[in-house]
Amino acid sequence: MNCDEARRALLEADPAELRGTGTGALALHLRDCASCRADAERILEGTAALNTAIGQAAAARPAPGVPALRRRARAARTRLLVPLAAAAALAVLLLSGDVMDALRSGDDARPVMVQRPDALRTPSVNAAGGRGVAVMRTANPDITVVWTF
């Protein structure tokens, strides 16, 4: 596996492969290639950060009787609004199957909506269940890349 192939495989890899464990082609490549290994580590870090953000959002979910806007949000479709880094910075956050599961965890198994105040200024994705999606800001503030895997 070369670096180009590895970069594409990274988008579909599970966390174990990203850590370079196992005997798969990607894992073997990551063990030998520092550049791709760094990319894999960024993905793992992004996933961990997102897991934390989702955990905080889930903990902050409103109790019954809160303002209707929040109840409305809870009833909405699964919506992944990925918190992004500073506007100038490139941020890559990947939602793996584990994160999708995290979104669905909780006492009532309802999707969690992570609402950003700038939702009307930054694109967001409503991801289909069971699929991962990466939302990537670019240096151009008017262009957002959405990659499903």
Add this chain to the structure above:
Amino acid sequence: MRRLLMMTAALVLAACEGGDGTRTFVLQHLEPDAALALLGPYMGEDVKVATTKEPPTLRVTAPGDRLVEIERVIEQYDRAAPDVQLRFQIIEADGFTEPDPAIADVQQALGELFRFSGYRLAAEVVAQVKAPGFVQQRAVAGEGQEYMIEAQVTRVIQSDAGHAVELGVSLTSPQGTILSTQLTVPSGQTVVVGSARARAGANTLILVVRPVMR
């Protein structure tokens, strides 16, 4: 100012009627049933709504704070359906060494993230749809390869904070669905949609979506 007065009036009414207020909203663009559906999340035992079709009205009795929220929702959605222009570009990745000026901005953005060896514009279409609405557009690439782009604009969001379009988009070929996703895109912004699930024996396809509210 008008909004402030209306909010104040609602609160005064609420105070006068033991915590509940009653307001009649005369709808300018929404059907009463559609407005009622929008208010679903605000309904409860303490909210009563009666509708008339002619003239189209909603008469709402609710606690003051709830009434203010309901007023805000009606104000946000009882507007003329705007036209949405959707610009789509189908881009092929890999195997193109010459930069394509038609997609220069997108190409640069993709170059920051991926290591595809070049991109080229395969097809481009522009569609107009009134929200909510559906549009289906056929696109033919240079080699005669046919694609179908479908977009379901579910709603537009208009507020002081900005405008955005909620839509589902899909890109299909005679061989099947290539991309499909649901997006919320601020008017005028560009979303580049791709998939890591490569098509067997074919270049990666990327769909660029840019909605503009008119």
